[in-house]
Structures are given as structure tokens and as C-alpha cells.
Amino acid sequence: MLDDDLYIPTYQDMLEAHERIKPHIIRTPIRTSAFLNELTGAELYFKCENFQEPGAFKVRGASNAVFGLDEAQAKKGVATHSSGNHASCLSYAAMRRGIPCNVVMPRTAPQAKKDTVKRYGGNITECEPSTTSREETFAKVQAATGGDFVHPYNDPRVIAGQGTCSKEFIEQLDGLDMMVAPIGGGGMISGTCLTLSTLAPEVQIIASEPEQADDAYRSFKAGHIIADDAPKTIADGLLVPLKERTWHFVSNHVTDIYTASEEEIIDAMKLSWKHLRMVIEASCAVPLATILKNKDRFAGKRIGVIITGGNVDLDTLPWLK
Incomplete structure (x- = not known):
């Protein structure tokens, strides 16, 4: 239940945000990989937000x-x-x-x-x-x-801004069956829900989360917010819990949430580096990890995947001993 004074951003807010931020962002490209398509049995299209100047969709x-x-x-x-x-x-x-x-x-x-x-x-x-x-x-x-x-995700201005990513995605590539993105606090997923529920309501919205920080998954199954205080995962961008605004979008528009283990996340990160030839963070590899883990759910679909960031400490890569 939302408080009466808790403002939920609208599609119009997202459109105004896109006009406001155009001089300060990059309209990021979409990449694909024949190898990853064959491996998953799906058509995967990656929106490369790691190419933003600060290295992330945020x-x-x-x-x-x-x-x-x-x-x-x-x-x-x-x-x-x-x-x-x-x-x-x-x-x-x-x-x-x-x-x-x-x-x-x-x-x-x-x-x-x-x-x-x-x-x-x-x-x-x-x-x-x-x-x-x-x-x-x-x-x-x-x-x-x-x-x-400026809250990292539970802020209507932030959610509206994150929604511009899916707006660009749909303008660049039509005919998607699903959109998949990582979920921590839920800012990107909320923006995705905000935009697609109006612009492309037929597209299913799937969230991906680490098993070791799966409070959004448990919240989704329970029907109310479950917040972990200090989860531990290599996906450091997904450590925070849902809040009221993001829960509103998750509970009303997300089709499902899937999780991946630490090892599965690392494997997906390495596959992305090798076959997309892009530096992406562990947090951003979680969607590919869950697609690989649940191939039957995604096979034969045209899937948009949001690569949320590429700010990696090269001296402490998760596969280095």
C-alpha cells in the first residue's frame, strides 16, 4: 500500500526527463552475439549502458x-x-x-x-x-x-530518468518479447516498467538477481517487501532492498524474477567479456546468467537485455585468485 503523498512518476515524467537529459547522456548502441544466441536458443539484444560517459545507466x-x-x-x-x-x-x-x-x-x-x-x-x-x-x-x-x-532508486526523478533507457531500446529495436534487467533496489526495473507499460505493454519484464542477495525475489513471491540489511555477493551494485516506489512497479508490472549463483554470474560475466567483447560488471552479468540457467523459459524469444554498467576494478576481478 502506497502513502497518499508518495508520488509515483508517470509516462509524461519520463518523456520530459528524456528531453531534459539528452545533452548529458549517450544514446547507447545495441549489440548482439551469434554465439550467445546459439548458446541460449534465443535472440539476445544488449543495450550497452556501460558506454555512458560515467560507465552506467544511472x-x-x-x-x-x-x-x-x-x-x-x-x-x-x-x-x-x-x-x-x-x-x-x-x-x-x-x-x-x-x-x-x-x-x-x-x-x-x-x-x-x-x-x-x-x-x-x-x-x-x-x-x-x-x-x-x-x-x-x-x-x-x-x-x-x-x-x-537524490536517492539512488526510490526517487521519482531517478525512476523517470531510468525509464528513458527502455524508450530508446524500443525506438531502436521493435518486436521484443521480453526485457530483462538486473534488480537490486529496483530503479532500472521500475523505469522499464514505467515506460513499457505504456509504450509496449506486450513486452514481458523479467528481473534478475543474485541468489546471495535475493530479497527482491523473496519479496515478489511473498507479496510484500522483504529487506536484507547486508547481503554479500560479487554483484556489488545489487546489494540494496526495494523501497515503496520501486515495489509499486515491481508488484504491478514485473512478470517474474530469476536468480543466479555466484559461479553462474562469474561465468556469464566471462562469456560477455569474450563474446560481446565488452567490459561489464558482475551485476550486469546476472541477466545473462539467469537466461542461461532457465533456457526453456527464454528459448525462441526476442529478448532485450540491459547492460547496466561497466565500472570494474581490474585488479580484483572475481575469477582471479
């Missing part, structure tokens, strides 16, 4: 929030908590507008993501790797800075 929602601020609030800057990609993308958008950005990041976040935040001028405060620690540390940072809180 530049869409972050840019929508930053460039939608009025001048008075913009002077105080923005603030958030994030395991990495939202922090990087919000720092990037803030840099482009010339305003401050303060982010709280787990001390265990990949160094590559911390380096990206710093490169774009973001100020980092570290916390322990749990949802509780993130939120408590963030409350102190925001109180000290006065920055506008």
Missing part, C-alpha cells in the same frame, strides 16, 4: 534530478548514498552543472568506482557495508551540507 536518473533543480537548491548541491555507480553518475551530473556533490559509499565499494566519483569532483564519506550504516551516515552528511537528496 547517469540518466542522476542527470534528470540534477538538471531539474531550481537555482536556489542547486547552489546547495546534491547528496546521496550509493555502492558506486549512482555516486559516480550523480557526481558527473553535478560537475556538468557546476554544483557540489556529497556521497556516502561503503568502505568495501570497488576502488574503480571511488576513483570515478573523485574524478568528477564528488566528495566521499565512507560507511560500513550495510543499509543501516549507509542511511545513518548519510543523514549526518546531508544535515551538514544541505544538499538535495
Whole structure:
């Protein structure tokens, strides 16, 4: 049940977001692989959000929030908590507008993501790797800075911005049977639901999640939000729980959620590197891992897969001992 004052973004919000962010994002290409098609028995089309300048789809929602601020609030800057990609993308958008950005990041976040935040001028405060620690540390940072809180996913501006990815996908490639994307807090899946429920309601929306951080899967089966505080998985971008807004979209529009083991995620990551010849994160390999694990469910279908990011710490790849 949603609170009466909990604003849910609309399709019109997504359209306005796309116009607002066009100068600040890349219309990313779609890639395919004959090998992966043969391996899965499906036609897979990968939307390459790892090619965004900050390396992740989250530049869409972050840019929508930053460039939608009025001048008075913009002077105080923005603030958030994030395991990495939202922090990087919000720092990037803030840099482009010339305003401050303060982010709280787990001390265990990949160094590559911390380096990206710093490169774009973001100020980092570290916390322990749990949802509780993130939120408590963030409350102190925001109180000290006065920055506008841009939540990584439970923010209508962010969800509307993420929805622009599926808008581009459908414009670039029609005739899809399914759209598959990773799920953590649910920002990308919510944006996908927002857009496709209006633009292409016939497309089934499938979410993919690590077995070791499967709170969205358990929430979906139970019919209410189940939140884990500190799950552990190599898919570091999928560690956070659903919130009210994202649960609204998941519970109303997602067809199913599938999970993959750590080993299956690593294998899919390596396959992507080898056959798509792209650097993608473990979090972004989860959709391919679940497609490979459930071939009968996906065989013979035209499937859109959103590659959500490519910010990888090359010194700590999951298959290196």
C-alpha cells in the first residue's frame, strides 16, 4: 500500500526527463552475439549502458534530478548514498552543472568506482557495508551540507530518468518479447516498467538477481517487501532492498524474477567479456546468467537485455585468485 503523498512518476515524467537529459547522456548502441544466441536458443539484444560517459545507466536518473533543480537548491548541491555507480553518475551530473556533490559509499565499494566519483569532483564519506550504516551516515552528511537528496532508486526523478533507457531500446529495436534487467533496489526495473507499460505493454519484464542477495525475489513471491540489511555477493551494485516506489512497479508490472549463483554470474560475466567483447560488471552479468540457467523459459524469444554498467576494478576481478 502506497502513502497518499508518495508520488509515483508517470509516462509524461519520463518523456520530459528524456528531453531534459539528452545533452548529458549517450544514446547507447545495441549489440548482439551469434554465439550467445546459439548458446541460449534465443535472440539476445544488449543495450550497452556501460558506454555512458560515467560507465552506467544511472547517469540518466542522476542527470534528470540534477538538471531539474531550481537555482536556489542547486547552489546547495546534491547528496546521496550509493555502492558506486549512482555516486559516480550523480557526481558527473553535478560537475556538468557546476554544483557540489556529497556521497556516502561503503568502505568495501570497488576502488574503480571511488576513483570515478573523485574524478568528477564528488566528495566521499565512507560507511560500513550495510543499509543501516549507509542511511545513518548519510543523514549526518546531508544535515551538514544541505544538499538535495537524490536517492539512488526510490526517487521519482531517478525512476523517470531510468525509464528513458527502455524508450530508446524500443525506438531502436521493435518486436521484443521480453526485457530483462538486473534488480537490486529496483530503479532500472521500475523505469522499464514505467515506460513499457505504456509504450509496449506486450513486452514481458523479467528481473534478475543474485541468489546471495535475493530479497527482491523473496519479496515478489511473498507479496510484500522483504529487506536484507547486508547481503554479500560479487554483484556489488545489487546489494540494496526495494523501497515503496520501486515495489509499486515491481508488484504491478514485473512478470517474474530469476536468480543466479555466484559461479553462474562469474561465468556469464566471462562469456560477455569474450563474446560481446565488452567490459561489464558482475551485476550486469546476472541477466545473462539467469537466461542461461532457465533456457526453456527464454528459448525462441526476442529478448532485450540491459547492460547496466561497466565500472570494474581490474585488479580484483572475481575469477582471479
